[in-house]
Amino acid sequence: MENDKGPKGYHDVGGDPAGDIPMADLPWLHWEKQVEAIRGLLGDGTRRIVSLDEVRRGFESFGVEKYNTLSFYRRRLEAMTDILIEKGIVSRAELDEAIEAGKLRWTDVDTPS
Amino acid sequence: MPHDQGEHEALVIEDEAGNIEAQIVVDALQEVLIGKGLLTALEVTSAIAKLESPGIHLGAQVVVKAWTDPDYRARLRSDGRAAVQELKIPVTEARIIVVENTPELHNLITCTLCSCYPRSILGQPPSWYISKAYRARSVREPRRVLAEFGLDLSENIQLVVHDSNADMRYLVLPEPPEDLERFSLHELEALISRDHLIGVAREVA
Numbered sequence: 001m002e003n004d005k006g007p008k009g010y011h012d013v014g015g016d017p018a019g020d021i022p023m024a025d026l027p028w029l030h031w032e033k034q035v036e037a038i039r040g041l042l043g044d045g046t047r048r049i050v051s052l053d054e055v056r057r058g059f060e061s062f063g064v065e066k067y068n069t070l071s072f073y074r075r076r077l078e079a080m081t082d083i084l085i086e087k088g089i090v091s092r093a094e095l096d097e098a099i100e101a102g103k104l105r106w107t108d109v110d111t112p113s
Numbered sequence: 114m115p116h117d118q119g120e121h122e123a124l125v126i127e128d129e130a131g132n133i134e135a136q137i138v139v140d141a142l143q144e145v146l147i148g149k150g151l152l153t154a155l156e157v158t159s160a161i162a163k164l165e166s167p168g169i170h171l172g173a174q175v176v177v178k179a180w181t182d183p184d185y186r187a188r189l190r191s192d193g194r195a196a197v198q199e200l201k202i203p204v205t206e207a208r209i210i211v212v213e214n215t216p217e218l219h220n221l222i223t224c225t226l227c228s229c230y231p232r233s234i235l236g237q238p239p240s241w242y243i244s245k246a247y248r249a250r251s252v253r254e255p256r257r258v259l260a261e262f263g264l265d266l267s268e269n270i271q272l273v274v275h276d277s278n279a280d281m282r283y284l285v286l287p288e289p290p291e292d293l294e295r296f297s298l299h300e301l302e303a304l305i306s307r308d309h310l311i312g313v314a315r316e317v318a
Contacts, residue, residue: 011226011227012225012226013225013245013248013249014223014225014226014248014249014251014252014253014276015225015249015252015253016245016249016253017249017253018245018246018249018250019246020246020261021241021244021246021247021250021258021261021262022124022240022241022244022246023241023261024124024126024239024240024241024244025239025240025241026126026240028237029132030136030161031132031135031136031139031140032135033161033164033165034136034139034140034143034157034161035135035139036160036161036164037157037160037161037164038139038142038143038146038152038157038160040160040164041152041156041157041160042146042151042152047151047152049151052279053279056227056279068125069125070125071125071126071127071131071135072125072228072243073135074127074131074135077135077138077139077142080142081138081142084142089149089151090142090145090146090149094145095141095142095145098140098141098142098144098145099137099138099141101141102137102138102140102141102144103137106133106137
């Protein structure tokens with residue numbers, strides 16, 4: 001059948017062959033809620049910095065390999081970050097600096113026995 | 114590093130190191146955004162509390178109201194969003210479409226593109242709902258999917274699958290138990306599970 005809409009995106013999995021449904025009901029982790037919270041705040045009526053549609057466009061266009069190796073909320077986090085960088089709101093350098101500082105703080109903490 | 118469960122990228126799950134890394138990355142992003150005055154830590158904390166508050170209890174409330182109040186049921190079917198808001202449930206979705214099960218018809222909800230779900234009524238979707246396997250197969254072989262959930266739907270019952278999107282979220286209105294009058298409203302609410310409202314379960318009893 002002719003498809004006037006062009007090739008389908010890698011996120012468009014409806015109808016694809018796939019295995020058994022993973023009957024997992026995993027806990028919702030703090031960092032995942034934090035991603036959702038920040039996304040909601042950045043998209044709210046007073047800020048309008050990043051919309052849900054923009055985040056979706058982000059993870060639907062960052063490549064199938066990245067899409068398939070990132071977990072659900074990691075996709076959202078990465079896509080939101082990409083959009084913020086694209087809009088010049090934050091820079092990759094300042095984010096990386098904050099991540100490095102965070103890693104140091106994390107490793108400074110004694111590992112609980 | 115995150116890893117796949119199963120051979121079909123069914124669900125990408127972070128391991129412990131991945132979760133720690135993600136926590137560090139989101140903290141860093143939050144710190145940078147706070148530094149620019151774009152949000153505050155308090156706003157993030159209260160936004161998290163708001164995300165945590167909706168849950169199946171709200172969906173159950175909507176269903177029981179519809180079972181016990183025919184006028185409400187009609188309003189719910191014609192404008193789901195407005196009818197849910199009548200119950201003082203804040204709705205963040207643009208449209209809520211309520212699809213009703215009957216003895217001849219069963220409804221199933223999915224989101225093949227992403228993970229769209231009536232979060233303001235049901236809370237966070239279960240992990241399987243966002244898995245590639247559910248998204249892919251729910252529209253190709255829904256009866257087999259239902260069987261995996263333990264629901265063997267009779268061939269005499271028509272099955273309709275609803276594919277949600279960002280602006281249109283569905284909610285299944287299950288059939289009430291036959292002896293509805295026997296139960297208090299509270300008891301009825303307790304009979305309803307999340308799976309009924311997605312459509313991977315059918316009988317409420």
